[in-house]
Amino acid sequence: MSVSIQNSLGDKFRAKLSQLSPTLIVQVGWILGAFAIVIHMQTPQLATLKHQSKNMDKDVLAREEAQIKARLSIAKVLPTFGYKNTIANWYFLDFVQYFGDTKVRQKAGYGATLDYFDTILDLDPRFLYGYYYLSSTGSLYAGEPERTVDLMNRGLKSLSPKVPERSYYIWRLKGVDELIFLGDVTAARNSMQTAANWAREYTDPQSLTAAQVSQATANFLARNPNSKQARFDAWSMVLSTAIDDLAIERAIAEIRATGGKVTISPTGEYNVVPPAKD
Template sequence: MLLLSRKAIVTPLIICTCILGVGLIQFPQLQKLISSKKSASIETLEKEIKAENLRLNFLQKMPTFGYDNLIADLVYLDFSQYFGDDEVRDKTGYSLSPEYFEVILERDPRFLAAYQSLSVSTSLYAAMPERAIAISEKGLKSLSPWVPERSYYVWRYKGVDELLFLGNAKAAQHSFAIAANWASKFSDPESQMIANTSQRTAEFLNRNPNSKYAQISTWGMVLSNQVDEKTSKRAIRAIEALGGKVIRTPEGTNKIIFPPKD
């Protein structure tokens, strides 16, 4: 009995240590890439990215012995460093973004915050909206209106990608309509606001698939998501190109002025 008890304790510790080793020690290419970014050549950076891609492929396939959420959290931290390194990303682009989220959302499809990062990094920066939508659709199979709370946001992010980056108004209308339906099941002010804005966007698209109002409203959603400065500027440029204006209020929020005609 004592031997079995020790084994029951030691085995999970060994497994956990192995997983941590993979996440933090094995293939530390990303850390090297970050520390050497000022002097590294494009060729060196590309080799580092290929090595990081191999590590992500391995993490996607390896058994986790029940530590899926731990793997998702560790890989999300890696992604944050990758995405936030503007100097290197300006040289190499954002092509690894969807690879990170293949791992993260495969391991933890209820990782709500990851879906927003998926949309911004993969659709907006990596120019791969199809990948972002496909990953979201797979994750949505594990979600419901109540689990996790505010999972209606995932449908909104998907609708944003479909409308702004694929120009698929019909698919976007469907996504915003479901977001409105899921959000309407909650009585808190945030959920009710999301239900109303999502429903209005769906109605705009139903009346006019090429609606500038719907596109401006959707870029406004991007702008309101506490995004980084680069994303904020991109959203403002897009709104202005559609005939709208963005005004900074004394309270520090953005107010969108829509054009006179849709």
């Protein structure tokens, strides 16, 4: 049955095709060919990278890292034919593969991390989930908090309180990086205040809590630039968005350094207790 249907559809397609002018057929061919080239160049080469990652030679890994950066740089200038969001998703999946190859990353480092998000967020600055990974990996793993914050600032120019939904979290993430990685208390306070203002545009409990916590952090920083409570809040957010054991361990250690406490429930949830008042 499936063969006869396919043949029937093929006959109909050929009949329609025969009615088209030769010029139009050529034009369609050029469009489809160009689109195929873009897809081929844009689609992350996951299988290739996975194969190459088996070779742990430093020179090979360095070349692979350079190839990744070059491909990401080219991706920013290639035509997308209206598929920017889809292509951004492909590169995000490619980054997950890149980041998750722990053995290779331990030897080669995370040098292409910010290049990934430069491309991903250039294609889709409204990709909220991407900012979570950018904050966690750009500052903590790649060790480039300045560039991480720069990418957030660039993306925020395309956003508003309601676009994308709950975009106030990006301001919170930026404030965290500014406080604990850059030590820029003024910028962190402004980011947290903006997060509070944007979160108040919503009426759901989650957003109201975010507004309250963000405002409290901004107030703590205004009164005391060295506030332990503010650093506790920042590292608690890092813990809540941590994507692997290294980030979790660092966040727990920093929370405890402020005088806060962290316990793990039988179900694996982290319970945090703030430090004594500043």
